[in-house]
Amino acid sequence: MAAKASNTVTAALASASDMPLTPVHFQRLRQRWKATVTGKHTRVSSDDVYFALSKLSGTAEQYIVNMQPSRLHIWEDLSPIHLSVNFRKSYERLRTIAQSYSIPGTIHYHDLNVQETVIQSLDFIGSEIYNASVVQAKGENWWNFRIGAPLALVDIAILLYDDLTPRRRHDIGATIVKNIGSIGQRSLKGANRADICLALIGAGVITNEETVVSRGRWCLSDKEYDGENSIFDLVESGEGLYEGGSYLSHEIFPYSGGYGVQHYYSLSKAVNVLSKSPYHIDDTELGVTFAAINSTFSPVMWRGMMMGHIRGRDIARKSEPDAFWGNLFLQSLLYFADTELVPRKHRRFFKSLARSIWEAAPLPDLYGLNITQAFGMQKVLEERIPPAAPPIGTFATPMSDRIMHHRPGWAAALAMSSSRIGRYEALNHENLKPWYQGDGFLYVYTDKDPLHFSNDYWPTMDPYHTPGVTNGQNPQGPPAYKFTAHKDWAGGLDWRGTHGLAGLDALSTDKGSSAKKSWFFLLNSIVALGAGCAGLSGAEVHTTYESRNLPIIGSNFSINGQYQISDPGWIKPWVETHDQADWAYLDSFGGYVFLDKEPVSFKHEKRKGKWTDINQYPDYLGFSDSITREYLTIYRNHGVDPTDGHYAYALLPNASAAETEDFATMPPINVTHNTPKLQAIQFNNTVMANFWSGGTIGYLTAVTPCSITWGYSGVEDKYLTISVSDPTQKATRIVLFINDPDIGGVAEKDDSIQLRWGRAGETGSVTITVNVEGAHGRTHRVSFERISWRGTLESLPWRPSAKESSTSTTTTASRRIRPAATKKPAANHTATTSTKGGHKPAPAKHKASKAGKTSARTTKAVKPVKTAKPTKSVKPVKTVKLAKTNTQVKTDTSVKLVKSNFGTTKRSPEAEKTSLRTPRTSPGVTKAATTPTIPKSTPYTTSH
Template identity: 85%
Template sequence: MATKASNTVAAALASASDTPLTPANFQRLRQRWKATVTGKHVRVNSDDVYYALSKLSGTAEQYIANMQPSRVHIWEDLSPIHLSVNFRKSYERLRTIAQSYSIPGSIHYHDLNVQETIIQSLDFISSEIYNASVVQAKGENWWNFRIGAPLALVDIAILLYDDLTPRRRHDIGATIIKNIGSIGQRSLKGANRADICLALIGAGVITNEEAEVSRGRWCLSDKEYDGENSIFELVESGEGLYEGGSYLSHEIFPYTGGYGVQHYYSLSKAVNVLSKSPYHINSTELQVTFAAINSTFSPVMWRGMMMGHIRGRDIARKSEPDAFWGNLFLQSLLYFADTELVPREHRIFFKSLARSIWEAAPLPDLYGLNITQAFGMQKVLEERIPPAAPPIGTFATPMSDRIMHHRPEWAAALAMSSSRIGRYEALNHENLRPWYQGDGFLYVYTDKDPLHFSNDYWPTMDPYHTPGVTNGQNPQDPPAYKFTAHRDWAGGLDWRGTHGLAGLDALSTDKGSSAKKSWFFLLNSIIALGAGCAGLSGTEVHTTYESRNLPISGSNFSINGDYQIMNPGWIKPWEETHEQVDWAYLDSFGGYVFLDKEPVSFKHEKRKGKWTDINQYPDYLGFSDPITREYLTIYRNHGIDPEDGRYAYALLPSASPDETRDFATIPPVNVTHNTPRLQAIQFNNTVMANFWSGGTIGYLTAVTPCSITWGYSGVEDKYLTISVSDPTQKATRVVLFLNDPDIGGVAEKDDSIQLRWGRAGETGSVTITVNVEGTHGKTHRVSFERISWRGTLESLPWRPPVKETATSTTTTASRRVRPAATKKPFANNATVMSTKAGHKPAPAKYKTSTISKTSIGAVKTVKSVKPSVGTAKPSVGTVKPSPGATKSSLRTRKSSLETITPEAATTSIVLKSTTYAASH
């Protein structure tokens, strides 16, 4: 890694001009910097620009009106000024006023009284506390001194550059340089490195000091340590971009939606400002940066917002909602797109992606664009650049223990933790109720209620009933900082890009509850299994299926089709346990199907809270108003200190009541195993399983623990494809044994996979050894030719060399007839749905099959494929009910078919034994 980074730095150094910066160069740098703060002023014809300018002017006017200068403060609520958080926030307010002073059309544009107010305030802060002689007091937050205050001060000085005396400019630059201090620390990585470098470049631009511009520029590349911590490269530890789509901060916390966005914002601003100077950053250095836009950032966005599972402690900040970080990422894209050194195709794609973020926002004023973003988007709209397609499919980022699953009308994000990744981040008195945020928290976003997590969710949610989590109900101690989970297993894989599998060996922080947990992400549903649910805390152990923050307008709810009383403004809460319940439906979400027919508890309540209940950092103490929200909670009570509790349920986001009832009546998914050793499901011709201790399903045996999915793939199911991963990231190899008479030679395989065939001259028996050492939980794949496919072995593409499959290339003298299929997938195995008579088929946009490879300029999307005639044949064990069939008769007839032996089935994927099956 260091060698590669060093080569990149050397190439960049070679391209830099030896010509010193001239006064004209510095003038150009200041002009470009000013444009990043105020936007490029063009004719205003956008509602977003009018709104942003009005909001900016109004906020600045309020700040000016509330000024109460004294010996200890400028604003009374930011007193005393000697506290770093107060002088930093004072600078940020002055920046807002300076923006309003500098933008034509603002009520403060070139107002001399406003100009004098800003300059006097700068002089006051400099004389009292923040100057080139200040020494950081013990206990103060270093970030305010080295990053927060400098970045705000640079913007102010450049906005008012012509109004400041040379002496004031010199003092401001000296103050920034002194407080930033040394930038040679190896620990300076990611967002913090980008921020500090940007501030240094700004200090040089203010004072015409080329040395500081140079120092900040080459610190981005970490020239001092040969690129070891270059923010242009992937990292292997600490803060920054990791292989496989992860962004970590503070070593162990997934933070794509917080520090990751800040990293890109500061870097993109530096790229934009320097683009016309000899210190420009060329596109060669930015290759990794641009690639991560697709692999790291797009998958964690939904409807223009950053998902909560990668925002760390930022979720506890009222003033920085998920849309705030989405807009900041949009601004980063616009900065990159406004840089001529960036290749044209990249610039067009960045504008296209920015437009998709802007258009996807559920409400235009959810968290309005700032003035720079508004001007940038006006330009994109004028250029008529179409929006980029949203991501569709499953995205696993094993280095951060996260899984994202995107569908056309909903999305899900799973937050796990392990011996590698922290459960939660609680720092600086922020995020004070985080206990189970990394224990299998399943975020589900739907178009039915797009503002669910933005509707004051975090201060009002029940931290002991977190969706997806199994935990004891005993009170937890105050949160600690920077520790990982107790166990290794957390991760999963994606299947053909459209489906996903995840598993978590959960043991709570206090070791009071544990469970083996699996999630299966399908096209129209999420299947959740749990086994070995146990407790030692002396309290009940609950698995929370749902804890939904209901819209202010209310939401209808039904159990087995019977609607409950849940009118808006109700007074009396209710809680009840149903012994026999098949399904439930919530208008603002979709459907819930209870696959094991065990007792389920429902609770409808009002919950009260304040943002200051979860955030006591001085920045956010103003958000102390009481809030009330309505919640529906669905959970399984495993009892007090259970030893082997279980659960099995399905979530059907955005489904209709009829679709939910049909799923419950004849589930299109068969739960084949749900034990602490093996959890697995089968649908169509696909099996997905977490082998916690190894085991056998049908023709396949896992000798070692692993996550695995296998099934038919390719046009008309030509191949049998196996995907496997090591979620523990501790194994050196995973060993599988496949004894399937339907497999022939190898179609393709990853280099990490070795095959050892069975008896000479025969196909169908193969030992698969996967080298997983050092692969950090990534997915490994191998595809075999299916002998029973229509055609001969010779007619199949990608024939393996004879030396590789010498024992697997024997062909029959005549054409081998494909066995009569008793089930065949919809649209090339892509649709999971019931075959019950009268079932409404999924819209065509759901019947998807082709995933495009992610690359610059192309987000991972799904291409609709029209199903071929005759592909919608019912699955094994499904019964087409007669028009008058009752639910009980359907169960009886379906149950009788579950006794069919594996030998009686004719599909290639045969379940050897069913240790756990859902009753239908």
């Protein structure tokens, strides 16, 4: 990686070495920089621009009116100004005023009194507080000195460039260069490197010093260490972009929605500013950067907002909500799109994605586009560029212990931790109640209540009832900083891009509670299993199914169809346990189904809090008003210090009450195992399982621990595909054994997989060895042809290509017979078979049909499969023999393209549904050879 980066740096350096910067170059650099701060001024035609101008004018006017200059401060609330946080924030306020002075349409545009006020304030800070002679005091935050203050100061100096004397410009540039200091540290990576490089480039632009511009430019590529810490490449440790879509900051914290966005913002601004100079950054260096837009950032956004599970301690900042980071990422896309060196197809896609972010926002002025973002979006709208399709499917980022699942109308994100990844970040007196944020926190976002996590959730939520988490109710002490979890297992896999599986070996920070936890992300539901729930703290251990911040409208709640109502729109306050709760429904969320028929507790309460309860950093001490919100909490009480508790439930986001009741009456999934050794579910022709210590399900035996999913794939279920991963990231190999008479030849396999057949020249019995050393938890796949499938490639309506395909196939869930008195089950609980890049098995060779002939195709009626109703009885787990179920035919010829990887497309699962036929039996195939391998539904059992 370093050698490759070194070659790129050398080539780019050679192109710039013979072209020194001229005064014309510096003038263009300043013009482009100014445009990134003020926006490109065009005719105002957008409500967003009017709103941004009004907001900018009002904020600047407020700052001017509240000025109280003295020897100790410019603003009284930022006193004493010699503290780094106060002079940095003073610069940021002065930048806002300078923007209002520089942009036509504001109330301060070219007001000489405003200009003089800003210049005098700069002189005061520069002479007394922050200059080339200042020494950082012990205990001060280095970020204010090296990044925060320099970036604000550069913007001010460029906005007022023509109004500043050459001496002032020189002093400002010298101050920035001196306080940034050395940039050769190997620890300087990711967002911090991008910020510092941008500030250096700006300092050189202010003073017309090419050496400073050059230093900042080549720091981006880490020329000093041959590209070892180049922000254009993937990293293997520390801060930055990782393989598989992860972004880490401070070595162990997932941060694509915070530091990752800041990384992209500063890099995109540098790319934009330098694009017309000899020090430009061309697209040959930006391949990894552009690819990560889809793999790292799009999957962690919902409705234009950055999800909370990848924002670290930023969730505790009132002034930086999820929409703020979504808007900042939008601005990065606009900077890239406004750079001619970026290929046109990329620029168009960036604008398309920016428009999708803008249109998806549930409340456009939730935080509000700033003036640069507003002008940029106005241009995109004038170009009539359509929005990009939102991501659909499951996205796993194993290097950061995160899984995202996107469906039409809702999305989910799971935050886990391990011996590799920190549980939470609590730094600089921020995020003061984070104890269980990395212990299986399940975020669920829905169209029914799109602002759930933006509605003052973080200061009012119950930190001891975090959705998805199993924990003791004993009080926790002050949070520590920078430590990982106790266990290795945290991760899972995606199944053909549409479904997901995750598992967490949970042991709390104080080691007072533990559990084996699994999540199954399906098309219309999330199934959660827990086993081995135990405690040692002398307190009750709870598993929280839900803790919902209730909106005023849409908060009606029912249990088994009976509504709990006091006043219209609000549920009555209570705390109670139901022994016979089968399902529940919340209007502002959807449904909850309790699969194991055990007691469930419900609590409705008013919760009070202040943002300063969770953030004591000086930047955010102004948010001390008391806030009241109403919460609905659903949880399982395992008792005091349990030894082997368990749970099983399903979430149905965006479902109706009727759909929830149907799911509870006749579950479309079957929980086959829920023990500390094995947790698994089966639906249609698919089985998903976490083998905590190995075991057997049907024809498949896992010799070593692993996460695994197997089932039918391809056109007409032609293949049996197995996906497997090592969530511990500590194993060297995974060994599986299959004795399935329906397995034929190999259609496709990853290079990491080796096969050993049981008998030479025969099929059906095979040992699969997967080399997972150094794989970092990624998914490995192998596909076999099914002997019971008898057809030719030429007879199919679509011929699988020899390599990956973007076609998806959807099958309707196998229906189960219910008692006559019950309602018809929900029709939209379906299982999808689709393919992402690398998922589609290649076909084996078949004899070609005669030229010009097309095989006739017919669809046979399929009878529903009988199933046993789930029972409460606890029985020892028996090995479940798998038996295939037939599927009903459902077709849909519409096709909708969804962006899945940069520069590629895939079809959305619900947009194309290819009909599935009953496999034919060819002469010579015995009945035993065609015996189905997926089981009929078996009663839910729990074994300890």
